Amino acid sequence: MLGTIGAASVDALFTDVPTDALQSGPIPGLPFHASERAVERHMAALSARALTADQVPFFLGAGAYRHHVPASVDHLIQRGEFLTAYTPYQPEIAQGTLQVLFEFQTQVARLFGCEVANASLYDGSTACWEGIAMAGRITRRRRAILSGGLNPHYAQTCATMARFTGDDLVVLAPRAEAESDDADVIAAIDATVSCVVVQYPDLFGRIPDLAAIAEAAHAAGALLIAVVTEPVALGLLESPGALGADIVVGEGQSIGVGLQFGGPYLGLFATREKFVRQMPGRLCGETVDAEGRRGFVLTLSTREQHIRREKATSNICTNSGLCALAFSIHMTLLGGVGLGRMAQASHARAVTTARRLSAIPGVEVINRVWFNEFAVRLPRPAAEVVDALAERGVLGGVPLSRLCPDRADLGDVLLVATSECTLEDDIAALASALEEVLA
């Protein structure tokens, strides 16, 4: 090969690199190659240093939920034709990925009660910002109201972007009360507001009245962005789009993707058809080929960075394709009926758990209503309690202080989530460990 090239050595191909920046050998101080077995052992040893959701009673949520994922999902996404394909830029040999995306978009649109959905974004938090940015483009206003029930990490992600784009975000403070802050959100709406951002169910697991908020927003010419961090909830609750939300964003992790210590996850994005040209991210559309047969292509790319460059609706390129596939397969296995069953089981476990915990002296369930996650007030700082529970082999929930470290007044609040994976024994173990810790 070097003879064909006319080079004396591989190193001679790097002569354009300034010699003082070119390493003459392997970078010093780093280990050399290792065998497959050695690497597997190294990683397995690290993996063992964990308390995992499958090992112990597990009650964490706050934006990432554990649900059972059928074995066929992980098997199918590991087919090399899906796993090792690129973004479907050559549609004639990417109809597999493209048809999956078309089906995914349809599933997401129906789940959210919207007319159209995109082919995915990175995760729920970044999708949330993309929604705010889109609402700004549509309304030509730069002020957004974020409900206090929005996951603070989502709010921080959006605030980080707004700080640099110059958008004005009004972030309402989270309040640990029985009812969601719908009235505060509605009171904050005026004719300068581009959108209101409301999580559904919210951070504390409460169910905001989206229809009322949508009505108030629309009356002021603003859009309602609903944020769904637990899409399984829509197996029981009405879809946000049907309640008047103009943009629905979400985290798709809880269907098909798994916990994975926070990533990769799956940003969901759906909206009204009339806004489609303002949408961020890739879109797959139906068309025909030269013989008139149905086929699918990436479309409306004049919104995107590779065509529009600095005028694009978003800078996103690579998205969460394989996670969208996992979501879509799991959703296909569930169907609407199965989703309802999974939602019902998740909710039922939460009802049982709340009843058991509220019987413990000093523990107060804050919510009036919840889906599969609720907040409790403890007689001690929740972070300490969670650590003590972990020592007893129970992953007992998310202390709110983890999400809002600056809110000392919320230090005693614990978020507790359940799913169809939560066993009666798990609930009993949490209750008895909590009793012991609080005794």
Added chain:
Amino acid sequence: MNDLNPSGWRPSTGSSEPGAWRPTVTGHRALEQDEPLLFEIGSLDGCGVDFDEDDGAEMLDALPRRTTPVALPGLSEPEAVRHYTRLSRQNYAIDLGLFPLGSCTMKHNPRLNEKVARMPGFASVHPLQPQQTVEGALEVIAQLADWLVALTGMASVAMTPKAGAHGELCGLLAIRAALEARGEADARRVILVPESAHGTNPATAAFAGFTVAPIPANPDGRIDLAALLERLGDDVAGVMITNPNTCGLFERDMKTIADAVHAAGGYVYCDGANFNAVVGRVRPGDLGVDAMHINLHKTFSTPHGGGGPGAGPVVLSQALAPFAPLPMVVRDEAGKPRLIEDPAERTDAFGRMCAFHGQMGMFTRALAYILTHGADGLRQVSGDAVLNANYLLASLKDVLDAPFAESGACMHEALFSDAGFAEGFSTLDLAKGLIDEGFHPMTVYFPLVVHGAMLVEPTETESKAALDQFIAAMRDLARRAKDGDPALKAAPVHAPRRRLDETLAARKPRLVWKEA
């Protein structure tokens, strides 16, 4: 033309000659099985999930409930497995053959990495578990961070960005934050971006609140140094440079540019999409780079998954390191990883890029890849990648116009143009011809600085035999494009679909399935 059969897969060519194609009852042809949409085969009461027996589901009366299930069809497990397996067979993939997409680094995805990513200590842990219950996961992040810092010669790394473009955003926001700290954020609003840059660069600069000033390329395919130096000034926040660049060339003047940008008060962002060309040989920190994202789904072999997920950690210089976003994993004095999430602990941090800690599933895969290769193996990766690309360039430049063949050795990708093609024949025709030859086409019409650009990146994981087969196909296609072979205009004819009508798709968007 013959009528379509009911499934639309192949025209039913009617001939009873022995050995000729025959219409089939199903429309399938042996292993070529068309697959209807999920919505056409599933029923709204179907379900393929095996639930536990209900134990008297208790419900809150006050819960506002939907009246009907979501209208989503369900398939049984065997139906679903067939649906997706059949669909998968309509995809090209690295597992099937050479995938020479320039700037995308479609190398083999080692399967050890898949196994490792599914280990329970990484896959079955929640991002908000107490830190003492996720020590292994934090150690993976810390070890990968250590490697990325060492391989790039930078001060630190922000691990949370979720893909390359998200990493670009992270780097530019760090630059904005550094300028704010200097009180110059309002004065310095301009980012210089070479014309040959990937579209995400200008899009990111705009998304981060900057304005973009394009910098031309010189005739040898590199940045016009004089034009760049000319444009530097008090309004410039920094530059975004891809190195090696999208013409497949190393920017020889990188250090000179970096020094000049620094002297003018700006910062240097490097798009690390092409890091595979120099990994283990060149540390960007030695070239004066202040921030660079690393596509773990390119250089470090995490699978592209048909469009993601990726991961785009951003290495940062001493000047930008304090502004890195949260959360971040740091090592304490004893070397133990610790997660910092509270902004009060890092007051200079510019904020947060996403809800959790980044793409853990990509971190485990990338770390397994790096440990497998080591410092010596990674050096060989870049060497082999550049060797393969130069072999392609040398083997094709007599039949295809290679505008920068005299600009020095290419790096890990070779760039060709459509010069010399017959009237009416384009890069697209050659690309579609490659499909019929059983290859995925190269990157086409990018970079924009070359007419009918074809950017070919073979990667280091292709053997000489695979390259030779690709070269033979390319030579034949180049000849046909130059001769104006009309059959090439019809390509592909052997793919699951012929050329698709993209204009129709955009004019009348049908983005979701609707009942006819």
